[in-house]
Amino acid sequence: MPSRAILTPSSDTDSAISTSALSRHFGDLVAVDKVSLSVLSGEIFGLIGSNGAGKSTLIKMLTTLLPPSSGAARVASFDIIAQAGEVRRSIGYVPQMLSADGALTGYENLLLSARLYVIPRRERAQRIAEALAMTNLTRDADRLVQHYSGGMIRRLEIAQSMLHRPKVLVMDEPTVGLDPLARHAVWGDIRALRETRHMTILITTHDMEEADHLCDRLALMHHGRIEIVGAPAELKRQVGPEATLDDVFAHYTGLDIEPEGGYRQARQARRSAREHG
Helix, strand or coil, rough: CCCCCCCCCCCCCEEEEEEEEEEEECEEEEEEEEEEEECCCCCEEECCCCCCCCHHHHHHCCCCCCCHHHHHHHECCCCCCCCCCHHHHHEEECCCCCCCCCCEHHHHHHHHHHHCCCCHHHHHHHHHHHHHHHCCHHHHHHCCCHHHHHHHHHHHHHHHHCCCCEEEEEEECCCCCCHHHHHHHHHHHHHHHHHHHHEEEEECCCHHHHHHHHHHHHEEECCCEEEEECHHHHHHHCCCCCHCCCCHHHHHCCCCCCCCCCCHHHHEEEHHHHHHC
């Protein structure tokens, strides 16, 4: 049986996510290697790294989709193993994989999510209306999602994830496959959630512009380990006066950044990202 520590509640009340030597092995492959990390309450925190660095595996452990091989973690003050149900009730999760149903309207997708989250019937209409308004989808609520653009689909998935008013929102590659205008619209939604709902938001991304402009702090993962943590400006300053986050990435990994629609395009883009990330 895998060994694991019990992580006691942190005395730091500002910590929304904390891990202690968290690891995950797949046979001889060490996907996440003794990661110790703290994400502060109310911040937008980014995980960057190359494909296969361990970002998605770490996210899956924090969202209780995958048990750790060893170590421990708490999310929204709950232990990811001993209190997995409480963790799931306290988080919103937007995966890489397409989670909206193209055969349903935007409203129907949200209604299904409200039922899955066991939101009381008397509150569903109001919460759905609020989520649609926040993500600027009110006018498109009755359209089939298969006719949405890629950016609209992502905003709908964000709306789904916030219906139960989670304390922590986890997003795996939130803008993968989106054009620049759609990407910036999603960034606006993420910032609005932090500012109006005071959510802690954890994202993974390959987009260095996204990491630079959206995240308060970043952790760079490489071969399953955290190489460095800091604010984007701080990380760039440590590498050089004119450094970009691409330079930071190359400096700590020895690798170059690899360059990165409609419903079908969004599905294909995210499937590709999932299979190779």
